Structures are given as structure tokens and as C-alpha cells.
Amino acid sequence: MRSTVDTETANTETVDTEFEQFLGDLWGRFTDTGSADATIVDRTSLTPKNLRKGTRKKVYALVLHQMAFNRGNDRGRYDTVPAHFAILQDGTILQLHPEAALLWTSNGFNAGSVGVEFAGNFPNTKGRCWNSKEHGCHQVTPEQIAAGRRLVRYLIKKIGLTHILTHRQAHHDRENDPGPDIWAGVGQWAVDQLGLNDGGPGFKIDSGNPIPDEWRTWKVTAKSKESEVTYAPGRGSYAPSGTEDATVRAAIRGGVTSENALTDLVFFRRYPGRAGRPISRGEPGYAQLSQEWLRIRDTLVRPILRGAPSAPSPGPIPAPAPGVGVTPGTPDVVTVRGITVARKIASQVQALLAAAEADGVRLGGSGFRSPTRQIELRKQNCGTSQYDIYEKSASLCDPPTARPGTSMHEQGLALDLQHNGAKINSHQNPGYQWLAANAARYGMFNLPSEPWHWSVNGK
Structure with missing residues (x-):
């Protein structure tokens, strides 16, 4: 896969690495169709360096913002915006600061996120804009929505993006930041179509407010060159497998x-x-x-x-890759160095474990979890009523446990890892430190609240 960066202060260059090729191929299996490339105007050498307060080793989230003003499409007029990226009304994506730079952009999300500001002062669900007499009232353009989606794909490839959040979730003063149109067109689209994590219903930090339910079902009617902006859930097969x-x-x-x-x-x-x-x-x-x-x-x-006959068998189990053992009776999963995972990620998990071992880091743990086991864990960690097992929020369980049918473990796409035989329960654990530096190149990403949990999408 190629990522072209349009640089105004140097020659235009094309970055083409095996790492990006691998991530592009991997995510192509889990995302919608369409190019993951993004043309980005690099202005990082022109923007004020005093806005950069340090550097981060790991960035996992994109926080969506609206500027609440619009300076047109003159790129230079946005150099002082304190965000990593800006998206102008014509769809131009500006990179204002490196992804690793720490900026005071998103309050409590600053430590692990990059921020993108959409140029404009956009309305809330009632059609009202903040301080419209001074800053005007604008509509999000189809080009901005399309650019936002391209930026998400680009960051998935480049930094292993796993989360997409709103400024609203981090501070009470940002009630309409980024607003329903941007969230529906970019944020909710990324959650439902690309599997990114927004923290779930009710999630907020500090004095922030959760994403409103109305935003999650908000309909954006504009069409972009890239695709229909309106979020329409992909329809699964009606034929049971x-x-x-x-x-x-x-x-x-x-x-x-x-x-x-x-x-x-x-x-x-x-x-x-x-x-x-x-x-x-x-x-x-x-x-x-x-x-x-x-x-x-x-x-x-x-x-x-009613006791009807079973559905037809999906067919014989293909031969496993060398060093990978087949788990009897479960044709979609195989065992890699003692960890059972979905066959489609077996080779990358095997490569990850081998690379860790070569660096003197001994990793083990578990992967695939049957629906029966997920139900058992919900009973154990959440309670035994129907509500506890199937409806209670995962965050209310101790420890947090996904609802049956929603865990990446049930798909064989997640790992709970150990280092030297002990659960990785700290971000200071040597096993976690190695994974934080290396796992993304093998297509595995961390759920930040659980140092031991790594999956194909960070959920």
C-alpha cells in the first residue's frame, strides 16, 4: 500500500514499506473496500514548535474536533491551530504537527491521541451554532467527510489506530465538539464499518459527556466522491453458517x-x-x-x-501452516504455540511469538474463547440474571467482561497474554513494553485499559 505525502517544504515523497503493506493487507480483510491512502499536506516545519509539549511513544486514538470558525481554504491561516491535523472545507488535509508530538488539544485524551480539527462552526442537533453572530454557522461539506474517512484509514496504517473519540467526552465545555454531522459521517462510520473503539455508550473521562445516542443515529444526507456519507450498516448474510x-x-x-x-x-x-x-x-x-x-x-x-437437524458442515479443515496445530471440532481456529486463534491470523500470531522469543521475551496466554465460556465468565464476573449476562455494560463487571457475542475472543481475534507465565497486568511489565514497541507490526493492538489484552482492532 502507498501513502503519499504532499510536502510544501520539501520534495513530494512516497512512503512504501513492508510494514505498511502488511497492515494494509491485514485491514483489508476487516474493513470496507476502498483506498486507504490519504494525500496530506505536510506543514509540520512551518507550525509553531512551542505548541509541542513533548513526545509520546504510543498513540492509539484519534479525537474529532470542530474549530468553531472557518478561515477559508488558505492553508497558512491554520498554522496556529493546536491540533495534529486540520481538514478544510474543500477536503484538504493539513498535517500541522507530527503524530508523536504531545499537544494540549484534547484534555484528558492528550497522552495517547492525535487530534483533528474540522474547519467550520457546525450546528448541534437543534440546528444552532455556537456564537454564530461572530463566527457564522456552517455545514460540514461532503469533501470534509470523505477526507476524514481517508485520514482514519491512513492512521490505521501508519500508527495502528484503534480508537476514535470526541472532544466532548473529555471536557464539559465541549458539548457540541465535534457535532452530530462529523460524528455520524466519520466517527460512527469508523466504529461500525472499521471496528474502531469509541469507549462505548456512556463512556467519558473527567468532566466530559458521553456521545449522545442521537449522534449515533444521526443521518447525514450529503454524498461525497468517495462514498455515501450516510451511515448504512452492512447487511450480513441471511444464510446461517x-x-x-x-x-x-x-x-x-x-x-x-x-x-x-x-x-x-x-x-x-x-x-x-x-x-x-x-x-x-x-x-x-x-x-x-x-x-x-x-x-x-x-x-x-x-x-x-425445536430439535431440527444441524446445519450442513462447512467442509473439511484446510491443512494448517507449519508449526500450527488444528483444534479438533473447531474448523475456524488453530493452535499456535499453545494459543488458539482464528486461522486467518495464525501466521501473524506465530510470527509475533517467535519475534518475542528471539528478543528473550517469553509470551504465552490464551486466545479463542467459546460462547459457552464467555457466558460462564459473564456469570462469574457480572452476575447470574439474564440482565447481568446479556445486557449489563461490560464496564460494570469485575473485571470488565464483554457481552456474549461481542468479544473478540469469541472470534479468535484477541489474545490475553502472559509474560514468563504470569498475566501482563501492568504497563510497566517487560512483556507489555515489548508488545507496545513491536505488536503493531504483526497487526495486534492493545486495549489500553487491559495491558494483557491484544487484538486485531484494539477491542
């Missing part, structure tokens, strides 16, 4: 008999980006999603509950 059949049967063996709970289990496995968020009347794609949920119930769950 052999794996889904096995998932439902395993849950029943674990004591789950509610047809609604079993239907949710399959539905949220198809849509991990929803993180267990129920279908809401009025959200984009509501009719199609509701129809799919009903078809899962009627064509998969109910026949199994």
Missing part, C-alpha cells in the same frame, strides 16, 4: 434457552462494531437490520430449539 449453528448449540448446552438471547448472540457476532448496542427504531438501516434479526431467529434459532 455452520459456525453460527455451533455457536447457538454451545450456548444452549451452557444453559441459555431464551430465543431472543440466542438470536442476539448470533446477530452481534455478525456486527461486532455495535458492541451489543440494540437496534433502535429510526437508526439508518433499521428495517434491514430488524429483518435480519428476525431471520436469524426464524431460520436458525427456532429450528434448533
Whole structure:
């Protein structure tokens, strides 16, 4: 994959590395189609250096902002904006500071994030703009939405971006920052289509406010050159797979008999980006999603509950890669150095473990977790009622435990790692330090609140 940087102070150069090629190929399997390249105007040599307060070793999040003013498309007029990137109304992306630079941009998110400011003073859900007499009131342009999406893809490739957040979540004064249009067109799109993490419903830090539910279902009607700006959930296959059949049967063996709970289990496995968020009347794609949920119930769950024959087997297990053992009865997962993972990431996990060993770091742990085991953990960590098991927020469990059907472990795409046989429970652990410096090149990213947890998307 290529990432072209349009530099105003030096020659235009093209960066083409094996690392970016690997990440591009990896993310191509988990994201929507379309180029991940972004043309960025590099102004880092022209912007005030006193805005940079230090450097960070690890950056994992992009925080979305609106400037609340618009200086047109004259690039030089944005050099003093204290953000890493700015997106002008014509869709130009300016890089104002290096990703590693620490800026006072996003309050409590500063330590691990880069910030992007969208030029304009944009309305809230009621159509009102802040101080419009002085700063005007603008509409987000289709070019800005398209540029925001390109920037997200670019940062996934370049820094292993795993989270997308809003300034609103970090400070009470930023009530409409970035506003519903930017969140729906860029943020919610990245959560639902690329699997990025926004902290989930109710997430905020310090004096901030959670992302409003209305923003999550907000409809942006403009179209961009790149794609339809309106978020429309991708429709999963209506035909139940052999794996889904096995998932439902395993849950029943674990004591789950509610047809609604079993239907949710399959539905949220198809849509991990929803993180267990129920279908809401009025959200984009509501009719199609509701129809799919009903078809899962009627064509998969109910026949199994009535004792219907199993779905056809998905076929023989392909031969594993050298050094990778097949786990009997689970055709989608294999065992790599004692850790069971999805076959499609086996080679990169094997390479990661081998590289760590070569550096004298002994890693082990666990990966794939069956639906039955996920339910057991929810009972253990969250409570035993139906609400506790299937609806309670993961953050209210001790320790935090994902809802059944939403864990990356259930897909074999996450690892809980140990160093020298002990759980990596600290960011100071030598195992974590090695992973923080090296795991991204193997396509594995950390959930910041859990030093031991690494997955293909940081969730």
C-alpha cells in the first residue's frame, strides 16, 4: 500500500514499506473496500514548535474536533491551530504537527491521541451554532467527510489506530465538539464499518459527556466522491453458517434457552462494531437490520430449539501452516504455540511469538474463547440474571467482561497474554513494553485499559 505525502517544504515523497503493506493487507480483510491512502499536506516545519509539549511513544486514538470558525481554504491561516491535523472545507488535509508530538488539544485524551480539527462552526442537533453572530454557522461539506474517512484509514496504517473519540467526552465545555454531522459521517462510520473503539455508550473521562445516542443515529444526507456519507450498516448474510449453528448449540448446552438471547448472540457476532448496542427504531438501516434479526431467529434459532437437524458442515479443515496445530471440532481456529486463534491470523500470531522469543521475551496466554465460556465468565464476573449476562455494560463487571457475542475472543481475534507465565497486568511489565514497541507490526493492538489484552482492532 502507498501513502503519499504532499510536502510544501520539501520534495513530494512516497512512503512504501513492508510494514505498511502488511497492515494494509491485514485491514483489508476487516474493513470496507476502498483506498486507504490519504494525500496530506505536510506543514509540520512551518507550525509553531512551542505548541509541542513533548513526545509520546504510543498513540492509539484519534479525537474529532470542530474549530468553531472557518478561515477559508488558505492553508497558512491554520498554522496556529493546536491540533495534529486540520481538514478544510474543500477536503484538504493539513498535517500541522507530527503524530508523536504531545499537544494540549484534547484534555484528558492528550497522552495517547492525535487530534483533528474540522474547519467550520457546525450546528448541534437543534440546528444552532455556537456564537454564530461572530463566527457564522456552517455545514460540514461532503469533501470534509470523505477526507476524514481517508485520514482514519491512513492512521490505521501508519500508527495502528484503534480508537476514535470526541472532544466532548473529555471536557464539559465541549458539548457540541465535534457535532452530530462529523460524528455520524466519520466517527460512527469508523466504529461500525472499521471496528474502531469509541469507549462505548456512556463512556467519558473527567468532566466530559458521553456521545449522545442521537449522534449515533444521526443521518447525514450529503454524498461525497468517495462514498455515501450516510451511515448504512452492512447487511450480513441471511444464510446461517455452520459456525453460527455451533455457536447457538454451545450456548444452549451452557444453559441459555431464551430465543431472543440466542438470536442476539448470533446477530452481534455478525456486527461486532455495535458492541451489543440494540437496534433502535429510526437508526439508518433499521428495517434491514430488524429483518435480519428476525431471520436469524426464524431460520436458525427456532429450528434448533425445536430439535431440527444441524446445519450442513462447512467442509473439511484446510491443512494448517507449519508449526500450527488444528483444534479438533473447531474448523475456524488453530493452535499456535499453545494459543488458539482464528486461522486467518495464525501466521501473524506465530510470527509475533517467535519475534518475542528471539528478543528473550517469553509470551504465552490464551486466545479463542467459546460462547459457552464467555457466558460462564459473564456469570462469574457480572452476575447470574439474564440482565447481568446479556445486557449489563461490560464496564460494570469485575473485571470488565464483554457481552456474549461481542468479544473478540469469541472470534479468535484477541489474545490475553502472559509474560514468563504470569498475566501482563501492568504497563510497566517487560512483556507489555515489548508488545507496545513491536505488536503493531504483526497487526495486534492493545486495549489500553487491559495491558494483557491484544487484538486485531484494539477491542
